[in-house]
Structures are given as structure tokens and as C-alpha cells.
Amino acid sequence: MMFKLARHILSASILVSSMQSAHAQDQRSLSVVATASMIADMAKNITGDLLDVKTVVPIGGDPHIYEPTPGDAKMIADADLILKNGLTFEGWLNELIEFSGTKANVITVTEGIEPIESQFYKNATDPHAWMDVSKGMTYVRNIKTAIQQLDPEHSPIYERNYEIYMQKLQELDTYIMNRIQEIPMEKRVLITSHDAFQYYGKRYGIRLESVLGTSTDADVQTADIIRLNKVIKESGVPALFIESTINPKILEQLAADNHVSIGGKLYADSIGGEDSPAPSYFDMLKHNTDVIVTALTAPITYQDHKAQNSGNTLYLYAFLGILLVLFLIILIVKFSR
Ligand SMILES: [Zn+2]
Structure with missing residues (x-):
């Protein structure tokens, strides 16, 4: 692995840069590093412009199968606070932390959340807790506390930002709850690439079926395709959904074979870019909900064709x-x- 080869060369340069950064400590703003983009976005809502917030896995990247770069090791080494999801999401993180030699405090933002067991893997937890906004609010509370401990001087500002953001998230939670009710009961089935929507489904009342399990590092089995063909026929759903971080090929094939449409692109493991419809955690969940409701309340194209x-x-x-x-x-x- 290139990462391991670069190790020795980098440890030297990190040593030099950490000596330099000790001098520059007073001038630079504190650095918060989140593993994934939705966690970084939550942190930015608390810090505003007061702190420097960065993300390890770039927007559109897949955190399940991410391979850290030497640049990531430098970013982690220079961090003052590291925010991770935990629940078996960032399998690559421990090695990166160890390698970087960082002294930063590492906070698990899912602390206090009762995890869902993975339906595909024994003894593994489902990491996608942010897909339930009420649990996302626990993330934000944990992030706020960690930031206040890091920079107590600005504590009242973080508290105010937190209250404004939490109010917004509370409204989003209610919005999603109401919108899902618009879908006829028998069509509340969400078919996607990987099993990222269990928390969403449990909270908002929609059944989940996916090609892959809670991670994306597996091959598709014939049995999964047979299972999904059956679900599509029995539920009569008019649409399936692709994901922004995963190759859509299998989903497109399933849709074509079953004469249903692709309802749109959902954001699960990453927010979208600035010009996407989901440039933030808030927008990601609102956009997903709007796409799901529009597609699942639409008539089945195949039946129209038959008629x-x-x-x-x-x-x-x-x-x-x-x-x-x-x-x-x-x-x-x-x-x-
Ligand atoms: Zn995922």
C-alpha cells in the first residue's frame, strides 16, 4: 500500500512541521478535523468562522472504503480536535491516528446513541445514525460540548449557534415525519444501493431494502438480486434510488429488469458539493426526503405503458x-x- 510506503518519509516531515507549528500556535486558529463531510458541516454550524474545520474523506468520497493519503496524516497531526462517527464507520482511522502521532482529543460524536445492529454482519453496528435527525441532534450536542472544551473563550457564541441550529434541525425532523406520510402505506419501501437508511426508516416509518449491507466493501450476491426483484414486484414501488457515493450500475439494471424508474440520487455517506442540491447535512436530509416522496407517490410508468x-x-x-x-x-x- 502506498500509504504504508510513504510512512517513513512522512514521519520525518511531520516531526519538522510539528516543531514549526509549535511556534505558529498563537497565530493560527484552532483546527477541528472531522472524518466525514456531514460531521464537518455540523461542526461548522457551531464554530461559524471562529475555528478552522476540515474533512478527511472529501465530498463525494466513500468513507467505508477510504484509503488515507499522506496529506491526511499531516492534517490529523496538526489537528486540535478530531471528530469521528464510530460504530464501525471509519475502519481506517485508528491506523491514521497512530501513524500521525497526533495529540488531539478524539471525540466519538455518536456517544449516547443506541446503535442499530447491522442486518448483514454479525456483531457489527450500523454506523448511519445521522440519517435520523433526532440522532443527528445528539451528534450536534456532542460536537458543541467538545468545541466549547477546546475553545472555552468563545463558549457563549457556540452556545447561541448551537441553539439556532438545533431549532432548524427540530423543524427538519418534523418536516420529514410529515412528508413520508404522503406516501401510500404499501409503497413506503425504499430500495437503495447500500443499507444506509435503517435509522431513517425506523424514525420516519419507511421499510428499507438494499443491494449491499451496511458497508460498501462487498460483492453483490445473486441471492440479493432475487430478493430485490421479489420486493419490487410485491410492493409495487414505482422507483428505486441510486446514491451519490456508489456506482449506480446494479440499481439501473434492477430498475430496467423490473420496468420501474430511478427515482433520483440520494446522499447518504457524504453531503454534496456547493452546486449540488445537498451542500449541507440539513439539505442532504431534506433533499433525500423530497426525492423519495416525489418518486414513491408518482404513478408506475410500467403500468401506464401496459394500459x-x-x-x-x-x-x-x-x-x-x-x-x-x-x-x-x-x-x-x-x-x-
Ligand atoms: Zn454507508
Whole structure:
């Protein structure tokens, strides 16, 4: 692995840079490093411009299978506070922390959250707790406390930012709850690439089915495809959903095979870029909800198509009927002479 090869070269340069940064300590603002983009966005809502907030896994990257770069080791080494999700999300982090030699406090932002067991792997927890906004609010509370401990001088500002942000998240939680109710009960089935929506489904009342498990580092099994074909047929859902961080090929094939549509792109393991519809944690959950509700309340394209076909058949029978009647009239006229 390139990462391991770079290790020795880098330890030397980190030593030099940490000596330099000791001098520069007073001038620079404190550095908060989050593993994933949604956690960094939550932190920015608390810090405003007062602290420097960075992300290890870039926007659009997949945190499950991320391979840290030498630049990440430098970022972690220079950090004053590290925010991680935990719950078996960042398998690469311990090695990176150890290698960087960082002295930063490492905070698990899911502290206090009752995790869902992974349905695909024994003895593993489902890391995607941020998909439930009420649990996302626990993340924000943990982040706020950690930031206040890091920079007590600005504590009242962080407290005020926290209160404003929590109010916004409370409203989002209610919004999602109400919107999911718009979907007819039997169609509240969310079919996606990987199992990232269990917390979302449990909170807002929608059933989940996915091609892959709670991580993305596995191969697709034939049994999973058979299971999903069955779910699509039985539930009559009009749409399946692709994810921003995962190759959409299998989902597109499933949709084509079952004559249903792709309802849109969901953001699960990363927020979107500045020009995307989901540039923040708040926008990511609102956008996902709007996409899901729009697609699952739409008519099934396949059935419309079928209805149109049966309409065409009807015209054909009517045309043949008229021909038969004309033929009979000709016969009657001919024989009545
Ligand atoms: Zn995931």
C-alpha cells in the first residue's frame, strides 16, 4: 500500500512541521478535523468562522472504503480536535491516528446513541445514525460540548449557534415525519444501493431494502438480486434510488429488469458539493426526503405503458369486428338476391 510506503518519509516531515507549528500556535486558529463531510458541516454550524474545520474523506468520497493519503496524516497531526462517527464507520482511522502521532482529543460524536445492529454482519453496528435527525441532534450536542472544551473563550457564541441550529434541525425532523406520510402505506419501501437508511426508516416509518449491507466493501450476491426483484414486484414501488457515493450500475439494471424508474440520487455517506442540491447535512436530509416522496407517490410508468398497450389491442379488436360486420353485410346482400 502506498500509504504504508510513504510512512517513513512522512514521519520525518511531520516531526519538522510539528516543531514549526509549535511556534505558529498563537497565530493560527484552532483546527477541528472531522472524518466525514456531514460531521464537518455540523461542526461548522457551531464554530461559524471562529475555528478552522476540515474533512478527511472529501465530498463525494466513500468513507467505508477510504484509503488515507499522506496529506491526511499531516492534517490529523496538526489537528486540535478530531471528530469521528464510530460504530464501525471509519475502519481506517485508528491506523491514521497512530501513524500521525497526533495529540488531539478524539471525540466519538455518536456517544449516547443506541446503535442499530447491522442486518448483514454479525456483531457489527450500523454506523448511519445521522440519517435520523433526532440522532443527528445528539451528534450536534456532542460536537458543541467538545468545541466549547477546546475553545472555552468563545463558549457563549457556540452556545447561541448551537441553539439556532438545533431549532432548524427540530423543524427538519418534523418536516420529514410529515412528508413520508404522503406516501401510500404499501409503497413506503425504499430500495437503495447500500443499507444506509435503517435509522431513517425506523424514525420516519419507511421499510428499507438494499443491494449491499451496511458497508460498501462487498460483492453483490445473486441471492440479493432475487430478493430485490421479489420486493419490487410485491410492493409495487414505482422507483428505486441510486446514491451519490456508489456506482449506480446494479440499481439501473434492477430498475430496467423490473420496468420501474430511478427515482433520483440520494446522499447518504457524504453531503454534496456547493452546486449540488445537498451542500449541507440539513439539505442532504431534506433533499433525500423530497426525492423519495416525489418518486414513491408518482404513478408506475410500467403500468401506464401496459394500459396503453391494452388500449391498442382494443382498437385492433374493434377494427376486426367492423371488418367482420362488413363481410357479413356483403354476404347477406349477395345471397338475398
Ligand atoms: Zn454507508
